[in-house]
Amino acid sequence: QKEVxxxxxxxxxxxxxxxxxNCTYSNSAFxxxxxxRQYSRKGPELLMYTYSSGNKEDxxxxxxxxxxxKYISLFIRDSQPSDSATYLCAMRxxxxxxxxxxxxxxxxxxx
Amino acid sequence: xxxxxxxxxxxxxxxxxxxTLSCSPISGHRSVSWYQQTPGQGLQFLxxxxxxxxxxxGNFPGRFSGRQFSNSRSEMNVSxxxxxxxxxxxxxxxxxxxRYGYTFGSGTRLTVV
Numbered sequence: 090q091k092e093v094x095x096x097x098x099x100x101x102x103x104x105x106x107x108x109x110x111n112c113t114y115s116n117s118a119f120x121x122x123x124x125x126r127q128y129s130r131k132g133p134e135l136l137m138y139t140y141s142s143g144n145k146e147d148x149x150x151x152x153x154x155x156x157x158x159k160y161i162s163l164f165i166r167d168s169q170p171s172d173s174a175t176y177l178c179a180m181r182x183x184x185x186x187x188x189x190x191x192x193x194x195x196x197x198x199x200x
Numbered sequence: 201x202x203x204x205x206x207x208x209x210x211x212x213x214x215x216x217x218x219x220t221l222s223c224s225p226i227s228g229h230r231s232v233s234w235y236q237q238t239p240g241q242g243l244q245f246l247x248x249x250x251x252x253x254x255x256x257x258g259n260f261p262g263r264f265s266g267r268q269f270s271n272s273r274s275e276m277n278v279s280x281x282x283x284x285x286x287x288x289x290x291x292x293x294x295x296x297x298x299r300y301g302y303t304f305g306s307g308t309r310l311t312v313v
Contacts, residue, residue: 123301131307135303179243185256186231186255187233187245187248192239
């Protein structure tokens, strides 16, 4: 069993829709949670990060962490065609510098 | 401010050959981490270097190795290439401990034929 599970999709939504992306994990010691966005032929870029449980909002993006359920989510409001990309969740322990990634969810926003 | 630079961008090698990939981190960043990205497995951690020392290593065979120079630039080497080594190799840098995430380069796409 992988430490981080993520539905690969693909996910296709109309412009303006609310998108929900999710990951589950098995290691309860994970403390830092991140979402990366990866466009084709590019490296991942950091989108959002949270520490421990709770919500964080940044513009159209909201990240949620539920440590009791070992479940993290990324919500995208008013989705735009430019949001079309692969979204990767990532997490790490309190020590060390290694991140554990989900396999990514491919999102297409249709104009 | 220049980002993380990886060279070359694309590479085609034959089974059994060896390959060296290069990464220049963001100026001032001392930690460099390497990941292998494949469609089935996603991003898998190879190793991390900090101040020329390997600080952490993932579960890859000894054919995968790396090093870091005094200017923080890093190289990774794969010897005796196998078809399964075909992947996007990503380098990421951070100041020290990347508590809230790294900055990634665009990667080197390696194809083994």
